[in-house]
Amino acid sequence: MSNIKDRVMDLYPSRVNDYPEILKRKDPVIYSKDPAAGPLDAEQINFYQKNGYLLFERFFSEEEVRELRNELKRLWDANQDSDAKEVIREPESREIRSIFAVHRNSETYKQLSQNRRLTDIVKQILGSDVYIHQSRINYKKGFSGKEFYWHSDFETWHVEDGMPRMRALSCSITLEDNYHFNGPLMLIPGSHQYFISCVGKTPENHYQQSLRRQEYGVPDQDSLTLLVKKHGIDSLTGPAGSVVLFDCNLMHGSNSNITPLPRSNVFFVYNSVENKLVEPFSGQAPRPEFIASREQ
Amino acid sequence: MSNIKDRVMDLYPSRVNDYPEILKRKDPVIYSKDPAAGPLDAEQINFYQKNGYLLFERFFSEEEVRELRNELKRLWDANQDSDAKEVIREPESREIRSIFAVHRNSETYKQLSQNRRLTDIVKQILGSDVYIHQSRINYKKGFSGKEFYWHSDFETWHVEDGMPRMRALSCSITLEDNYHFNGPLMLIPGSHQYFISCVGKTPENHYQQSLRRQEYGVPDQDSLTLLVKKHGIDSLTGPAGSVVLFDCNLMHGSNSNITPLPRSNVFFVYNSVENKLVEPFSGQAPRPEFIASREQ
Numbered sequence A, B: 001m002s003n004i005k006d007r008v009m010d011l012y013p014s015r016v017n018d019y020p021e022i023l024k025r026k027d028p029v030i031y032s033k034d035p036a037a038g039p040l041d042a043e044q045i046n047f048y049q050k051n052g053y054l055l056f057e058r059f060f061s062e063e064e065v066r067e068l069r070n071e072l073k074r075l076w077d078a079n080q081d082s083d084a085k086e087v088i089r090e091p092e093s094r095e096i097r098s099i100f101a102v103h104r105n106s107e108t109y110k111q112l113s114q115n116r117r118l119t120d121i122v123k124q125i126l127g128s129d130v131y132i133h134q135s136r137i138n139y140k141k142g143f144s145g146k147e148f149y150w151h152s153d154f155e156t157w158h159v160e161d162g163m164p165r166m167r168a169l170s171c172s173i174t175l176e177d178n179y180h181f182n183g184p185l186m187l188i189p190g191s192h193q194y195f196i197s198c199v200g201k202t203p204e205n206h207y208q209q210s211l212r213r214q215e216y217g218v219p220d221q222d223s224l225t226l227l228v229k230k231h232g233i234d235s236l237t238g239p240a241g242s243v244v245l246f247d248c249n250l251m252h253g254s255n256s257n258i259t260p261l262p263r264s265n266v267f268f269v270y271n272s273v274e275n276k277l278v279e280p281f282s283g284q285a286p287r288p289e290f291i292a293s294r295e296q
Helices: A004-009 A042-051 A062-078 A107-113 A116-126 A153-161 A221-231 B004-009 B042-051 B062-078 B107-113 B116-126 B153-161 B221-231
Strands: A021-024 A053-056 A087-089 A096-100 A130-138 A148-151 A168-174 A194-197 A243-247 A252-254 A265-272 B021-024 B053-056 B087-089 B096-100 B130-138 B148-151 B168-174 B194-197 B243-247 B252-254 B265-272
Touching: A042 A053, A062 A107, A107 A130, A107 A265, A116 A130, A116 A168, A116 A243, A116 A265, A148 A153, A153 A168, A153 A194, A194 A221, B042 B053, B062 B107, B107 B130, B107 B265, B116 B130, B116 B168, B116 B243, B116 B265, B148 B153, B153 B168, B153 B194, B194 B221
Parallel strands: none
Antiparallel strands: A021 A194, A053 A243, A087 A096, A096 A130, A130 A265, A148 A252, A168 A243, A168 A265, B021 B194, B053 B243, B087 B096, B096 B130, B130 B265, B148 B252, B168 B243, B168 B265
């Protein structure tokens, strides 16, 4: 357990009370000291500041997407019978749901994570050098793709990984066309300005379950209803090769996908080197390296 | 089991083979002998003929919707602890999913099912007098609304209820605003021209499970992929009080709904009096009256 000193320093307490709470964000959204330096222009910076995300349609060319998709398929085939801890399967079958740490275990995705066009934008937002906190590919198959319930990534990274401040962002690269009807990413724009302190306590080794189905660190229905009433929901559609950058504390999720159209993507989390991990605020052991990198 | 004579007369065999098959529709879509008589105009008739559905935005006024929604809530409250067979609960909880036979058990919905503006359109399409084959309300709650997998209603009504021909239609009346993101009805336009003969055999008393979760009469993935490649998917959005009419054989379904916004609706199936039920084509006992009316 955390001692009193740790608890006092926890700006974003969660899973400590038996009632939920909405706290104001205590960190900047845009960290760059000279936002005008680019590559994002003032309009994009303002959009990100206000809404907590940016969508770049066709950020990657069709040829680049083809290569990324080939690698996706290669990893799918190669890991069918794998017992590697990085391979996460669906809750009710052996089907692969995600593969973690692809920025280490795949040369293609390693290069992708270091793509300069991408990282220059990330560095502008976070105002420092960055490193990969987490990476994964999500296979959201057709017909049976399951929902991801609403969550703030930061809530988990803070409680379970010890990420101290909101100075990280997620980058999702779509490898398939995203439509309204195949379970696209849904965001609550503006929700990054609030921290929903969740109810309950985290069990030990929670991650072994939570990567398949989240049960702790789940925001309460009243807080979600308030956020949606105030800010609405944006559901992000666009062709393969589009990129979404979103703040680590933006509330997001997705519905199931019964259509024949899959919705696979690559997911990188960039964290500022000024925001390196400390002990988890849950007071428990940190999650393993393949989920939350402590090397920079 | 059906004898050979019955089998020969079965124009739409399903759940009899261990392989799926796509058959051409053998029935008209528009039955009216004088379609120009209205109330639908030629453009609407042609749209229905081609796509298998029609959407009428704001068919009912806000005041009418308010009354229908009050009755929805009254039935929800009144049936919380009910053991009535008409009350169907979610597969993994006691939460009410649907209530059947509301055109008999609720005065409000009985009147709604007889609404002249509605039934005049239905009679024009089906070219005869009509009666209610099935009615229900669906409570698609926020946060945890589950998906309905792809299906043709006719497939079930034919196999399990003995509906001989494609001369019926479904009418869904939305009691909440439908957005892209709260699990709206998805249709494969044009799919009503094909009959997907499904694999497998129907267990006895299948309906007790299938109303909660469908496992038989499920179209195969290859056929669905072909239909979607050819015809795409329309997902129907619009304000509360909108009406969708769709052909009994149109392939449809819906994704889950994790948003706080519920998506309840009222559902009436109108069948032509010229198309009355015979023995189920499964050769098994017919489903009970509250699911498939045999009185006209």
